[in-house]
Amino acid sequence: MTQAPPDSETRARLIAAGLRLFGQTGYDGTSTRALAAEAGTNVASISYHFGSKAGLRQACARDVAARVTGAIVADLPAPPSTPEAAQALLEQVGRSFVAFIVTSPDARDIVAFLVREIMTPGEVADLVYSEFLEPRHRMVCALWSIATGQPAESERVKLSVFAMIGQALYFRIGQPIISRRMGWQDIGPSEAAQIADTVAAQIRATIESQRR
Amino acid sequence: MTQAPPDSETRARLIAAGLRLFGQTGYDGTSTRALAAEAGTNVASISYHFGSKAGLRQACARDVAARVTGAIVADLPAPPSTPEAAQALLEQVGRSFVAFIVTSPDARDIVAFLVREIMTPGEVADLVYSEFLEPRHRMVCALWSIATGQPAESERVKLSVFAMIGQALYFRIGQPIISRRMGWQDIGPSEAAQIADTVAAQIRATIESQRR
DNA sequence: TACATTCAATCAAACGTTTGATTGAATGAC
DNA sequence: GTCATTCAATCAAACGTTTGATTGAATGTA
Numbered sequence A, B: 001m002t003q004a005p006p007d008s009e010t011r012a013r014l015i016a017a018g019l020r021l022f023g024q025t026g027y028d029g030t031s032t033r034a035l036a037a038e039a040g041t042n043v044a045s046i047s048y049h050f051g052s053k054a055g056l057r058q059a060c061a062r063d064v065a066a067r068v069t070g071a072i073v074a075d076l077p078a079p080p081s082t083p084e085a086a087q088a089l090l091e092q093v094g095r096s097f098v099a100f101i102v103t104s105p106d107a108r109d110i111v112a113f114l115v116r117e118i119m120t121p122g123e124v125a126d127l128v129y130s131e132f133l134e135p136r137h138r139m140v141c142a143l144w145s146i147a148t149g150q151p152a153e154s155e156r157v158k159l160s161v162f163a164m165i166g167q168a169l170y171f172r173i174g175q176p177i178i179s180r181r182m183g184w185q186d187i188g189p190s191e192a193a194q195i196a197d198t199v200a201a202q203i204r205a206t207i208e209s210q211r212r
Numbered sequence C: 001t002a003c004a005t006t007c008a009a010t011c012a013a014a015c016g017t018t019t020g021a022t023t024g025a026a027t028g029a030c
Numbered sequence D: 001g002t003c004a005t006t007c008a009a010t011c012a013a014a015c016g017t018t019t020g021a022t023t024g025a026a027t028g029t030a
Helices: A006-025 A032-039 A044-050 A053-074 A083-103 A105-119 A123-148 A155-173 A175-182 A189-210 B009-025 B032-039 B044-050 B053-074 B083-103 B105-119 B123-148 B155-173 B175-182 B189-210
Strands: none
Touching: A006 A032, A006 A044, A006 A053, A006 A105, A032 A044, A032 A053, A044 A053, A053 A105, A053 A123, A083 A105, A083 A123, A083 A155, A083 A189, A105 A123, A105 A155, A105 B105, A105 B155, A123 A155, A123 A189, A123 B175, A155 A175, A155 A189, A155 B105, A155 B155, A155 B175, A155 B189, A175 B123, A175 B155, A189 B155, A189 B189, B009 B032, B009 B044, B009 B053, B009 B105, B032 B044, B032 B053, B044 B053, B053 B105, B053 B123, B083 B105, B083 B123, B083 B155, B083 B189, B105 B123, B105 B155, B123 B155, B123 B189, B155 B175, B155 B189
């Protein structure tokens, strides 16, 4: 990263700017001039590197998929063999997911970008789905299956996992509301831990109620 | 300022158009011409009735707050006195919330509009929060408190309720993804019932785990 | 007539994109 | 080693289009 050629550096800065601004103000709400200014370059660089503003949007999607997948896959051990181990792993996955989502400054932009793309399906959403969301969901379903004994691809398991993702995600989407209602100035380690506890407790309770 | 009477038909059609288009393509992604066409009127009507495009946005927020509050308050009985009754009521609230959110065509626009406003805090989000979200959250917390015995304004209860809202909401936000993963063509009564079961089961499991 | 409402036409500003010129580091012939 | 040439990368400026807003005339109603 220290010796990156000047061309790819501008490219990288544009993707970072796209992630931040698209996430903050939306695709339509972000002008090419604002993108160029945020990246410290000229508007023409967008056309040059990505063909168009839409091309930059797609490049951002690819970057998100690659980055988040890498982060999640990195710290996942071999699949557990006992329900107890699977449950413990699920709780841990939930905790680190929440920790990443509510504390990382990058996560704010990434999640906001993803949610916006998901709400308005298009080819960018398709890319994110097949490249990132579907495989991850499938993986967590497999864990859930080991923990509960339910079939991994059953509707019950798939929906339970979506519910788990949904509650975690909401702590980022609704963060302005949550902070306000909780009386929190901002979300530090202590607040993040409380959220992680809440999510982990729900995972535990739901798994145990399904295990029979 | 708006000097038009609040019961104008064009006014109502513009608000409906705003809810639909702002929700679908976002505030910035919606042009005044598209709004006028959707409402079957002229662009100048927006200025005339709401002062500006931003004025229409705010009118939409007020409409959402009034409409959803009315719908929820309408079918809520007196506060229950036993934990069991409170839990049953919470499950029922969760079920009807999910039913409304995933099946009603109006709900799609309303939820999409709300989520977009919440993600980018502004004066519209402030209005929605104090006028609608905060009172509703407080109400559900009171129910949760009766069901579990936990203090209504404790952080644990408040966060649990947010998690419950989050998972329900996600079934609308992520609906394109969920339908795809589940192999559903669209979400009819049968699919809505499965989602409602999932949410209700999580509510039940979480409440029971907290009741001790 | 007087008033409220909607209309087509128009405006300046901002938009995404394209252009032609410029830069500095490689490349190769001599 | 020197000089001419090439190339990716960036820039300011301008392109035509679309944006939100405004205008004055037209329409309907009482």
